Amino acid sequence: MLNVIIAGFGFIGRKLVRTFHKKIDLIKNVDSKFKIIGVSDSKGYLYNLNGLDLKRLSSVKRLSEYSEEYREGRSTEEMIEKGEANLMIEVTPTNVDDGEPGLSFMKAALKKGIHVVTSNKGPLVVAFRELTSLAKRNDCFLLYEGTVAGAIPIFSLIKRCLQGDTIRRIMGILNGTTNYILSRMYFEGTSFELALKEARERGLTERDPSYDVDGIDAACKAVILANALMNRNVKFKDVKRTGIRRVTQEAISLAKKSKFAIKLVSVIDKRIEVSPKLVPINHPLCVHSTLNAIHIETDLAREITLIGRGAGEETVSAVLNDVLTVIRETASRSRKI
Amino acid sequence: MKFDLTIALADRPGQLLKALKPIAKYGGNIISIIHERENPSDGFVPVSLVVDFPSKWNLQKTISDLRNMGITIIRAEEIVDTSRIIAILVGKANLKDIIQRGIKNAKIIGFEVSDPVSEDACLKLEIEVPTRLLDETLENLRRMAESEGSLIILPI
Numbered sequence: 001m002l003n004v005i006i007a008g009f010g011f012i013g014r015k016l017v018r019t020f021h022k023k024i025d026l027i028k029n030v031d032s033k034f035k036i037i038g039v040s041d042s043k044g045y046l047y048n049l050n051g052l053d054l055k056r057l058s059s060v061k062r063l064s065e066y067s068e069e070y071r072e073g074r075s076t077e078e079m080i081e082k083g084e085a086n087l088m089i090e091v092t093p094t095n096v097d098d099g100e101p102g103l104s105f106m107k108a109a110l111k112k113g114i115h116v117v118t119s120n121k122g123p124l125v126v127a128f129r130e131l132t133s134l135a136k137r138n139d140c141f142l143l144y145e146g147t148v149a150g151a152i153p154i155f156s157l158i159k160r161c162l163q164g165d166t167i168r169r170i171m172g173i174l175n176g177t178t179n180y181i182l183s184r185m186y187f188e189g190t191s192f193e194l195a196l197k198e199a200r201e202r203g204l205t206e207r208d209p210s211y212d213v214d215g216i217d218a219a220c221k222a223v224i225l226a227n228a229l230m231n232r233n234v235k236f237k238d239v240k241r242t243g244i245r246r247v248t249q250e251a252i253s254l255a256k257k258s259k260f261a262i263k264l265v266s267v268i269d270k271r272i273e274v275s276p277k278l279v280p281i282n283h284p285l286c287v288h289s290t291l292n293a294i295h296i297e298t299d300l301a302r303e304i305t306l307i308g309r310g311a312g313e314e315t316v317s318a319v320l321n322d323v324l325t326v327i328r329e330t331a332s333r334s335r336k337i
Numbered sequence: 338m339k340f341d342l343t344i345a346l347a348d349r350p351g352q353l354l355k356a357l358k359p360i361a362k363y364g365g366n367i368i369s370i371i372h373e374r375e376n377p378s379d380g381f382v383p384v385s386l387v388v389d390f391p392s393k394w395n396l397q398k399t400i401s402d403l404r405n406m407g408i409t410i411i412r413a414e415e416i417v418d419t420s421r422i423i424a425i426l427v428g429k430a431n432l433k434d435i436i437q438r439g440i441k442n443a444k445i446i447g448f449e450v451s452d453p454v455s456e457d458a459c460l461k462l463e464i465e466v467p468t469r470l471l472d473e474t475l476e477n478l479r480r481m482a483e484s485e486g487s488l489i490i491l492p493i
Contacts, residue, residue: 171493246427246428246488247427250427251425251427254449255425255490257449257461265493267493275490276490277490277491278423278424278490279492280493283493285493
C-alpha cells in the first residue's frame with residue numbers, strides 16, 4: 001500500500017498528477033490503496049492522509065487553488081518529516097550546481113526510509129554515490145529513469161534485461177534541443193543563430209540556452225549513465241565538454257557531402273566526453289529533430305540502440321513506470337515477509 | 338605482423354613445399370598463398386604469400402634462409418592495416434599550413450575547404466592512418482586543434 005508525496009508542482013509535477021488521475025484504474029489494479037497524500041511547491045504544501053482528490057488537483061495550476069487545506073509558508077521538509085509517506089516523487093527544478101533543493105529532500109526522505117522516484121538530474125549529478133548508499137542503507141528504492149533521455153527506458157533495460165552483460169561503451173544523443181538545432185541546420189541549411197532562435201520560439205530551450213548548447217545538460221546525463229551503468233564514480237567536472245556553438249553551416253554541409261550528420265554525442269567508455277561528432281547518416285544513432293537516441297555496446301548482446309522522446313511530458317512515462325516498479329517490488333517484499 | 342612475401346620458385350615439383358619450411362621454422366602463419374603457375378617466366382613461377390610473423394626479425398631470418406636455398410625474393414613488405422577517417426576543423430587557424438605541415442602518422446588522402454560564409458574557416462580532411470596508431474593520431478589531431486583554438490569534429 002503506497003502513500004505517495006510529490007515534491008514539486010511545476011510542469012512535470014502537474015503532468016504527473018494528471019497522469020495519475022487518468023491512469024488511476026491501472027494503478028489501482030496493482031495497488032488498490034494507492035493514494036497521493038501530499039504535494040508541495042516552493043511556497044507550501046497540501047496534505048491529507050486520506051488522499052488528495054486527484055480530479056481536483058488535476059484541474060489547478062497552483063496548489064493554493066486546490067483548497068484552503070494549502071499550508072502556505074510550510075516546507076517540503078516538514079511534509080517529508082511527518083513520516084507517513086512511503087514513496088516520494090521528487091520533481092523539483094534541476095540545479096546541477098549543488099543539486100538543491102532536491103538533494104536535501106531526497107536525503108531527508110531516504111533517511112526516513114521513504115522510497116524515492118525522481119526525474120531531477122541535479123541531485124544525482126552532484127551526489128550519486130551518497131544517495132545510492134543512503135538508499136541501500138535504509139533499504140529504499142531510489143529510481144531515476146526519467147533523469148536521462150526522458151521516456152527511453154535505458155536504466156530499466158540494462159538493470160533488468162541485460163543483467164549478465166558488461167557495458168563497454170555508451171554513446172548517446174541526450175539533448176533534444178541541440179538535436180533540433182543541428183537537424184534544422186542539416187536539413188534547411190540555416191545558421192546556428194537562426195536555428196537557436198527557432199528552438200527558443202518553440203519553447204525547446206531552457207531560459208539560459210547555454211545549458212543545452214554548451215553541452216551542460218548532456219554532460220549531466222553522461223555522468224548519471226556512467227555512475228549508474230558502468231560503475232564509475234565521476235562528477236560533472238570529469239566530463240570533457242564541447243558544445244555546438246562553433247558548428248557552422250559549412251561544417252554541416254561538408255559533413256553531409258561525405259554522408260555524415262553532425263550531432264552532439266555523449267560518449268562513455270574509458271573517457272567521458274560530450275562533443276559534436278560526425279555520425280554516419282545510416283547509423284542507428286543518427287536521429288533527427290528533438291529525438292534522443294542511446295547506443296550501447298556490451299560484451300554479450302553486442303550493440304543495442306534505443307530511440308525515443310527525451311524531454312518534456314514524455315518523462316512522465318518513466319516516472320510512472322518507476323512508481324509502479326516500487327509498488328510491485330514492495331508488495332512482493334511484504335509477501336515474502 | 339602481416340607481410341606480403343612474394344618469391345620466385347623453379348617450376349619443378351616439390352619446390353613450394355621446400356620454400357614453406359623456413360616460414361614454418363620461424364613461426365610464420367600463412368594466411369594466403371597464390372601460386373601463379375599460369376605466369377611462368379624463364380622457368381620460374383611467382384608465389385605470393387601473406388604471412389603473419391611474430392616480428393620483423395622472423396621475416397628477415399626466413400628471407401635469409403630462402404636466399405641460401407637459392408630462392409629469389411621478389412617482394413617482402415609489411416602489410417599495414419589502415420583506417421580512413423574524416424575530420425572537420427572549424428576555426429581561424431591557417432588551414433593551408435596544416436595541410437603543408439602534414440599530420441604525424443597520417444597520410445592526407447583528400448581535403449576540402451568550404452566557402453567561408455561564417456567568420457571561421459572550415460576544412461574537411463580525409464586521412465589514412467595505420468589502424469594500430471589510430472587512437473594516438475586522433476589524440477594528436479585533437480591536441481593540434483586545441484592549441485590552434487579550432488573545433489575538431491571527429492567520427493563517433
